[in-house]
Amino acid sequence: MAVDTLNAPILDPGTVFRGVRRRAWMTVALPIAVLMYLVYTWFSFGVPDLLAKAQPERAALLATDSVAYKVHVTKLLRRDIMEVAIEGERRATYAADELPDWVEVNGTDAAVDLGQGYSVTITGKVMEFDVPDYGLIRVTATNDGVRTELPPGPVPDWLRDDPKKFDARPTLDRRVQVTRTKIEVHNYFGGWENFWFSFQSELHGMSFSQLWALALSNERIDPAQSNMSLITHEFLDNPDWQHGEVFVALFETIMMALLGTLTAAFFGLPLAFLAARNFTSSSIVRFFTRRLFDFLRGIDMLIWSLIFIRAFGLGPLTGALAIAFTDTGSLGKLFSEALENIDNRQVEGVRATGANQIQRYRFGVIPQILPVFVSQVLYYLESNTRSATVIGALGAGGIGLMLVETMKTSRDWENTSYIIILTIVVVIVMDQISGWLRRRLIEGK
Incomplete structure (x- = not known):
C-alpha cells in the first residue's frame, strides 16, 4: 500500500519533544514513587524496631528442636542422684543397665562423650567441659551459685558466665548448664523421639522387621488382643505424640x-x-x-x-x-x-x-x-x-x-x-x- 506523504500531517518538533520528555519523566517518576512508598512502609510499619528485637538464635533453637531431640544427663545436687532421660522427662528415664553407650555413670558421677572431641566429666559438684580449640572449662556448684575457671583469653560468644548460672553451647547439638542445684548436659540427636511407641511401651525400640514378625506371630504378647491390634493400639495411644x-x-x-x-x-x-x-x-x-x-x-x-x-x-x-x-x-x-x-x-x-x-x-x-x-x-x-x-x-x-x-x-x-x-x-x-x-x-x- 502506498503512503500519501504529501497529505501526511507535519508534527511540530516542540510537541514531539514535550511528549518524549513527559514519557521520560514518567519512566523516572514511577520508580521513585515506588521507592518512596517502600521507604515509608519500612518506617511506618516499624521494621527497624522489629529487626532490632529479632532473636535469630531463638529461631535456630526452635528449628533444631523441630527436627531433633535431646537426651539430658542431669545430676541433682540436692538429692545427689544422676539421671539420664529423653527431653528430661521422668517417664522417659533410662534404667541404670540401659544407658546410652556415650554415657558412663559411676555411682553419682558420670563421664559424657559428646563426640568430635567434646567431653564432660561430672565429679561431685564439679563439672569439667573439654572443648576442642578452646580448652578445659571447670565449673563448681556452690551454695550461692557457681564458680567458673576458664582458659586464658577472651570469652567466646557461646559461653555465658554468670555467678548464678553457667551456660555453654559451643554447637547447636551440645549444651552444658550448671546452677547451684544441678549440673545438666544436653546431647542432641536427629529425628523425633518415641514417635512410634512411647518409652514405656514394650514395643519401644523394635525395628520394622521385628514388628512385622511380631504381627504375624501366633504367640500373643497380650492374650486379650492380637499382636496387630496391640501394635495399632500402642501407636495410636502414644502419650507423647497422641x-x-x-x-x-x-x-x-x-x-x-x-x-x-x-x-x-x-x-x-x-x-x-x-x-x-x-x-x-x-x-x-x-x-x-x-x-x-x-x-x-x-x-x-x-x-x-x-x-x-x-x-x-x-x-x-x-x-x-x-x-x-x-x-x-x-x-x-x-x-x-x-x-x-x-x-x-x-x-x-x-x-x-x-x-x-x-x-x-x-x-x-x-x-x-x-x-x-x-x-x-x-x-x-x-x-x-x-x-x-x-x-x-x-x-x-x-x-x-x-x-x-x-x-x-x-x-x-x-x-x-x-x-x-x-x-x-x-x-x-x-x-x-x-x-x-x-x-x-x-x-x-
Whole structure:
C-alpha cells in the first residue's frame, strides 16, 4: 500500500519533544514513587524496631528442636542422684543397665562423650567441659551459685558466665548448664523421639522387621488382643505424640470444611437465581439478595467464627457455620454472574420442546453453569481446608486447636512440625482429589 506523504500531517518538533520528555519523566517518576512508598512502609510499619528485637538464635533453637531431640544427663545436687532421660522427662528415664553407650555413670558421677572431641566429666559438684580449640572449662556448684575457671583469653560468644548460672553451647547439638542445684548436659540427636511407641511401651525400640514378625506371630504378647491390634493400639495411644487424637482432629477439620462448603453451595445456588438479572425481573428482590451476599462475605470468616463461638460455644459446628455463611455470599455472587452470562438460545431450544420452567432450568441452564459450579465449589473446598485450620485455632476445634496448644509451650516444637506436615499433606490430597473430580465431572476424563 502506498503512503500519501504529501497529505501526511507535519508534527511540530516542540510537541514531539514535550511528549518524549513527559514519557521520560514518567519512566523516572514511577520508580521513585515506588521507592518512596517502600521507604515509608519500612518506617511506618516499624521494621527497624522489629529487626532490632529479632532473636535469630531463638529461631535456630526452635528449628533444631523441630527436627531433633535431646537426651539430658542431669545430676541433682540436692538429692545427689544422676539421671539420664529423653527431653528430661521422668517417664522417659533410662534404667541404670540401659544407658546410652556415650554415657558412663559411676555411682553419682558420670563421664559424657559428646563426640568430635567434646567431653564432660561430672565429679561431685564439679563439672569439667573439654572443648576442642578452646580448652578445659571447670565449673563448681556452690551454695550461692557457681564458680567458673576458664582458659586464658577472651570469652567466646557461646559461653555465658554468670555467678548464678553457667551456660555453654559451643554447637547447636551440645549444651552444658550448671546452677547451684544441678549440673545438666544436653546431647542432641536427629529425628523425633518415641514417635512410634512411647518409652514405656514394650514395643519401644523394635525395628520394622521385628514388628512385622511380631504381627504375624501366633504367640500373643497380650492374650486379650492380637499382636496387630496391640501394635495399632500402642501407636495410636502414644502419650507423647497422641496420634489417635491428631487423626481425629484432622478428620474434624476436613468435615468442618466439607460441611461448610456444601452448605454454602446448597444455599448459594438458589439465591443466585434471585440475584441474576435474566431470571428475576424484580429489581427490589435482586437488590436485597445482592446486599445479602455482600453482608455475608463482607464479614470475614474469622469474625463469623468468633460470633458463633459466643453463640454456640466451642466445637466444629461453629467453624462449619462460619465457612457456610462466608462462602454463601461468595459462591452466590459467582453463581449469579455465571447465570447472567448463559446462552439464552439453549434455554429457548428447551422451551420449544414444551418443557416447563423447572425442566428449562434443569436442561437449559444447569448444564451451562455446571463447569463453573463444580470448579468453584471444589476450589472453595480445598481453600476451606486451610481456613478450617485457622478457625480451629480460635476455638472451633480440629487440628488448628491442637496446633495452637503445641505452640504455646514452645517446648515440644517437633509436635508442632508434625501437625503442620500432616496439614500440608491433607491440603495436597484435597488438591489432587478436587483436580481429579474436576476432570471427571467437567471434561469427562
